[in-house]
Amino acid sequence: SQQGEEDPQALSIQEGENATMNCSYKTSINNLQWYRQNSGRGLVHLILIRSNEREKHSGRLRVTLDTSKKSSSLLITASRAADTASYFCATDASGANSKLTFGKGITLSVRP
Amino acid sequence: DTAVSQTPKYLVTQMGNDKSIKCEQNLGHDTMYWYKQDSKKFLKIMFSYNNKELIINETVPNRFSPKSPDKAHLNLHINSLELGDSAVYFCASSHQGARTEAFFGQGTRLTVV
Numbered sequence: 163s164q165q166g167e168e169d170p171q172a173l174s175i176q177e178g179e180n181a182t183m184n185c186s187y188k189t190s191i192n193n194l195q196w197y198r199q200n201s202g203r204g205l206v207h208l209i210l211i212r213s214n215e216r217e218k219h220s221g222r223l224r225v226t227l228d229t230s231k232k233s234s235s236l237l238i239t240a241s242r243a244a245d246t247a248s249y250f251c252a253t254d255a256s257g258a259n260s261k262l263t264f265g266k267g268i269t270l271s272v273r274p
Numbered sequence: 275d276t277a278v279s280q281t282p283k284y285l286v287t288q289m290g291n292d293k294s295i296k297c298e299q300n301l302g303h304d305t306m307y308w309y310k311q312d313s314k315k316f317l318k319i320m321f322s323y324n325n326k327e328l329i330i331n332e333t334v335p336n337r338f339s340p341k342s343p344d345k346a347h348l349n350l351h352i353n354s355l356e357l358g359d360s361a362v363y364f365c366a367s368s369h370q371g372a373r374t375e376a377f378f379g380q381g382t383r384l385t386v387v
Contacts, residue, residue, distance in 0.1 A: 195375060199315075204278075204364055204378035248315060252372075260305070260371025261330050264317040 166194075166251040166265030174271040181238040183268045185251030186231075192254040194227055195262065196236050199248045208236075208249075243274045277301050280365045280379035287355055288387055294351045295382045297365030305371050306348040308340060309364040311381070317364070323348055324371065355386045 166187045175181050185194070193212045197205040211218045211227045211234065218225050224237040238245055248269050252262040280297040287293050299306060307330075308320040321340045322330035328340065337353045348365060365379040 192373065197378075202381075204380045205317075205366075205376075207375035207377070210375055250317065254372035260373060261307075261319050261322055262372045262376060263319070264309075267315050267317075 166253050166263065168249070168251055168265045168268045170268060171266070172269045172271070174273065175241055176273050177241060177243055179241055181241050181245070181270055181272070183236045183238075183249055183270070185234045185236070185265055187234075187251075187253045188232065189253075189255050191229075194225075194234050195252045195254075196223075196225060196234075197250045197252060197264075199250065199267070201247070205250065238270075241270075241272045243272050246270060246272045278365055278367055278377050278379040280363075280382055282382060283380060284383050284385075286385045286387065289355055289357060291355050292351070292353045293355060293384070294349055295363055295365075295384075296347070296349045297379060298347050299365075299367040299377070300346065301367055301369075301377060303367040303369050303377070304345060305368045306342065306345075307366045307368075307376070308348065308350050309366060309378075311362040311364060313361070321348075321350075322371070352384075355384075357386050360384055360386045 168185045195210045196208040199205045209225050222239045227234045248267045250267045252264045278299045305324045307322045311317045320334045323342045326342045339351045342348045362381045366376045368376040
């Protein structure tokens, strides 16, 4: 069954604005990861946050994790047209054979 | 120097045919995967191998048979292709399973006509 659920499903913002994307999941996890997929390309890893971490930063990206609510958010600050892509959260569920389970993804459009 | 490379990038074939997709990683990872992405972009894991051994098989039809000749390669053979097999197939690799980031290939777009 699907583990991660992102929302919104689609997001359209103006260049320079911040984009916030959310992910909820159902079971306990070892870690949660965010990936980006440009149209027609493979997925690119953005950031990994472990279950004992609450926040991580990488450049313009900020990820938070709330294990009590089983949710995570990805914030992209000062968005650029090049950030236009699909974004996926993926979870490594505790106790399971080690595998990443992906959500359905969020389509982000950044208007120049 | 592509980290995870899969071939071919595009594959158009008729129903009933047998086809293979090859994947190689040069990252020294111990875990490799096959994922299927449908037309709605939903990514579903199909298989996972760790050091050439199958560890995950997610209720994939028997027509799909992965083969890992060594740690760096994971190929996918599909028999008797069906229309519903049309999708983008991604190979990926990681170190120590899902504990670390996965690196994805560029995908193989399979179209069954």
